[in-house]
Amino acid sequence: MNRFLKGAMILTIAGIIVKVIGAFSKVFIARILGGEGIGLYQMAYPIYQMIVSIAVSGIPVAISIMIAEKLANEDMRGIDKTFKVSLMLLTTVGAIFGIGMFVLADYLVEWGIITDPRALLGIKALAPAIFVVTLLSCFRGYFQGFQYMVPTGTSQVFEQTFRVVTMVGLAYLLIDRGLHWAAAGATFATFPGVLAGVVVLGYFYYRQRHVRHELRATQNSESIEESTSTVVKRLIALAIPVSMANIVMPIVMLIDMAIVPRRLMDIGYYMNEATTQFGYLTGMATSLVGLPIILTTSLAASLVPAVSESAALHKLDDINHRSKMAMKIANLFTIPACVGLSVLATPVSQMIYNTPHAGPAIAVMSLSIVLLGAQQITAAILQGLGRTVIPMVTIFIGLLVKVFLDYELTAIPELGINGAAWATNIFFGLAAILNFIFVKRYIGSIVPKVELIKIILSAMAMGGMASVMYSFLLTLVGNALAVGFTIVGAIVTYGATLWLTRAITRGDLYNMPIIGKRLLAKKKQEEVELYDEEY
Template structure:
């Protein structure tokens, strides 16, 4: 039994995240074609309930369990770590069952009291009930494995969960479509249950596979006084609640945007139709690209939590600093060139992906948020690992206030319009990142390494020049935007990687921690004199 190294775990989660995103994108396309606008509308009336359950169980609870388990493992208390898992599993199984029954029998109440306006959505809501139980239970397993710094079980379970969810959604929607749109939407909703069950079965497989190793460690460990059940449950709730609130804040802030931005665009002189169109460019096209570019930094944050918690428990401040610095260096290596590349190619990317150049302005402004969001995610992981899970939530709340004020003021200015809303979103990321950085410095002494950051900026600047030249050259040669955009991105990525290696932005140990190919790749780059030890 061997735990994944910190960077290796982040890489594994990143690959899984990309695969899950691809499967999800295919699902959206197929389901939209199958159900049409009205059917998707019925499905979307139920789906936020599942997202709410997912945001609580897949964010707060695994993080809390992983922190406590990592603490126990750092002290060689394997029996205590297993006890945390068993207690959390029992509690979550009970609460999952409770909420499953509440949702199933409460679906009619939601319709009768007009919380959901269309009565046809009843079936879609009731069909989600089984998913609540499975999603809640599997969060306990994910938290346990993450606390052991074994990211492979979580990654594999995420892929299987998404894959089976999509297959069953499409299958049941297709089978039930002849009976009416409401039943087809219910079939799509029901897919969440088998998907979560598949994810749980994968985690059970990994648990039973490693159970002999767990048992051996528990039998050979020294006698350690065990924490009481009440204390463990209390700590899980205390650590999980802020993380869950932070996750819930994301759709809340999005809802605030929905209330403010279109209305303020009308004040700026746009018609209702124009305001809706511009809002779609910002939230439906630009924001997803920023989230896509930060998959790696989100994975770094998840991998960082147990790694920092382990070092903190051992009182190893130097290791905390080192892991934080490594994560931030890797984050900058991804987010700085992504921000510059997306900013320069914003309009071509908009035309390539969405068939319109009109989202280019919003994408260009929000591209700055890629770097800021990366800093925010990494620092959140550090603070959570230190046990300060409430601090990132408070910082998010403060940054949300700034965003609301700026959206209200800037969006109504005719000279800015939707650009004002985009700048408000960038400010939201920036304020949250700066506040997090302040507390990370306060607790660990870490601040951004200017030398490493300058290397990333310099390599990105060279990349930016190549991207513009490559795009113009390919456009004049092929006259096809998609070919020119993909070619420019490929050329830019190659140049950035080469220049960044030459200026010493990557260390050999970073490459060596890549799964399977790391050591061989590092040796090859050293031989080619592109990498130094």
């Protein structure tokens, strides 16, 4: 258990660092490009994310599942084979998709998929990154299979740092050549970022050579080496449904890009106004929603190989226990994040993006924090169990509903861009509910109702306090300081209410990495001292 949570903690810390760096970049980029420039950036980047998701997003999960299974059976030869075959396959796939994106970019504008032709340059600028990111995904899947998350976390930090520095620098240097050039420079920055990530992972792979040698010495003599074709078939069989299930946000952004600006123009917005509104939703609201999801993304990445390992050893109780722990941790963070962001949506928008106009979209989208978090955890459980097709099917059912709701709700004048936000919430909620049904069928319930109610009540108390505190502080210290102090007060209030309602117990703390080990040691020391006093 501790190893699973330790891996999640490492990825979460790395994710926080990545998001903090990214948040600063968003501030600079928003000020350099404005809402219209952000809209151009968001029209190009989802294309890249979609292609990468289709081509390689399932590979790290598929590799981690296969390696975790082989590691549980002490099959080091199988681990080596899986990694080498995956690397060769992804090198080929990366080259094909990178060239394909560059060549087909013009047709996206010609066919009307991209509504603003100025985004074309940005799409082509992303093509080189596709080849490199395939290599990145292969190495990450390899280390995640060992439940060794330090290389993945470190590479994420280096990738984001190089990407952000380049993005801000190029946007600033190219803005005089035109808004489309600046947006294209921002998108091209993805390439040096992923390249830095590959270099970091290659370094960790080299350092691990002694560990691989030791594992080969303990090779299970009964294991049978698989052929290359067998490995490829198994990899594809796992990766394709996982890819389809893991392309949630890219598909959402692509659907929004294709439908939302047009429907806004249908109700009277000019093109630049529709692009600006689109930027508020996808470039600002979605970015803020992504901050709390760092934890659930990390939990999901760590949960997949942990569940796969237990499934290979037929330990159903371990799977259920780990799943419940992951779901509880997710709820402890996503529910208050949803409440807090909803209450402070407009002040936060003003503070971070220097505009209050994204506030309504942020408030509506805040519900996606809980719904997407639940979808990620349940999908990870099903993927770890080898039921990789189920999350894919639930995603596509949700997407069909979203397409319909995007078209209908965005064209309601009273809703506008908020209609698209509600369509996204319903999409995530439907996919999560369907996943929960299947998880319950295979391993039982993973969400105790009483525990969930305690967390919700604690979050509501926190939200009420935050609303009152912000209103009181606003006239005294101004918006930015009022938001900062309110967030601190909200965290303290939430922690206190969790302890009062016993939503968090000492047992939960003992399961935590690092702090849990120290608390257990302290508890044992106290028990020894008490025993000595009595006897």
